[in-house]
Amino acid sequence: MSEWIEQDCRDENHLYIHLKDPRLLDLSIFERLSNDDFCLPCMLTNEKTASMVYATEGYIPLDDFLSQYVFEKEEGYVFLHQLFEQAIASNRNKPVLFDPDYVFVTPYGDKFAFVVIPIQVSNWMFQKDMSEKWVEYIAKTMQTTTAFEIPGFLLKFLKSAEFSLPNLVLGLDNIRTIYYPKKFSLFRNKRMQTFKVKEPIQAFHKDKSVESVQEEKTQLLQVHVAFKASLIWNKEEYALCNEINIVGRAMVCDVRFQDASVSLKHAKIVCENERYYIQDLKSTNKTYLNGKEVKRKMRLKDGMQVQFGDIVCEFKE
Numbered sequence: 001m002s003e004w005i006e007q008d009c010r011d012e013n014h015l016y017i018h019l020k021d022p023r024l025l026d027l028s029i030f031e032r033l034s035n036d037d038f039c040l041p042c043m044l045t046n047e048k049t050a051s052m053v054y055a056t057e058g059y060i061p062l063d064d065f066l067s068q069y070v071f072e073k074e075e076g077y078v079f080l081h082q083l084f085e086q087a088i089a090s091n092r093n094k095p096v097l098f099d100p101d102y103v104f105v106t107p108y109g110d111k112f113a114f115v116v117i118p119i120q121v122s123n124w125m126f127q128k129d130m131s132e133k134w135v136e137y138i139a140k141t142m143q144t145t146t147a148f149e150i151p152g153f154l155l156k157f158l159k160s161a162e163f164s165l166p167n168l169v170l171g172l173d174n175i176r177t178i179y180y181p182k183k184f185s186l187f188r189n190k191r192m193q194t195f196k197v198k199e200p201i202q203a204f205h206k207d208k209s210v211e212s213v214q215e216e217k218t219q220l221l222q223v224h225v226a227f228k229a230s231l232i233w234n235k236e237e238y239a240l241c242n243e244i245n246i247v248g249r250a251m252v253c254d255v256r257f258q259d260a261s262v263s264l265k266h267a268k269i270v271c272e273n274e275r276y277y278i279q280d281l282k283s284t285n286k287t288y289l290n291g292k293e294v295k296r297k298m299r300l301k302d303g304m305q306v307q308f309g310d311i312v313c314e315f316k317e
Helices: 028-034 063-066 075-092 123-143 149-158 165-179 210-218 222-226
Strands: 005-010 015-017 042-046 052-057 102-107 112-114 230-233 236-239 244-246 267-272 276-282 285-290 298-300 303-307 309-315
Touching: 028 042, 042 210, 063 102, 075 112, 075 149, 075 165, 102 298, 149 165, 276 285
Parallel strands: none
Antiparallel strands: 005 015, 015 052, 042 052, 102 112, 230 236, 230 309, 244 267, 267 276, 276 298, 285 303, 303 309
């Protein structure tokens, strides 16, 4: 989670946050934000508490896109070039929140939208560390069938004294030229210039709005009757209520473990034909089922031991 904000909630079309320290609010940022097409529209709802709402309609979290799409050939280069170029453009005179849960992309992967935090300029010092962690996350999360040199280059470049997003873009373009030289014909440049998937990527799940959370509290008994499986950890029961249940450290996860060894979105547990399966989401510390690393979708059965980083649970069905 960012040093700057706390998330209140998120629904299908909105993101609600507030500054941890309302005294850092800088109202002049809103004017710059409104003139940037790469930033999510934002409205201040309470100046005293520095509470804001961002419009996310038409976008999904970048994490959802990267966790589901596998890049082929040059696609990864073009996608990352567009992502980093738009991030640089938005960040020139505004504090962009470089965090996996707060960078958004269209379901077709062809346009990005960033969360800008209206804080005083003296607090932008956190951005370098934040952008480094963001690039590291991308390197470990993106999936590719051929361009395996991309994640390796990103991780290596992070250790360079020359690290910056502009230098990163230049480096990626140079590596791309080596592996995919330009090919010209008499009629057109055959090199891939833009990225867009044919079929839209779906968000893992819709997050609960304030109203739906309140409604859920009044229907607590119904929820406990509905679920057929759960995870048991430290004598606490975590119900697997959905067809797709995301396990991780992020606030938006269905099953949330606030442990540093657990990735933001660590794994997913899906229910198919009344059977449960687990799949790792490129987590840093891996997922294990009865001591065996989960490298593909694996079947869950009653009493099995499931491990997310250092968190060891029992699956109950």
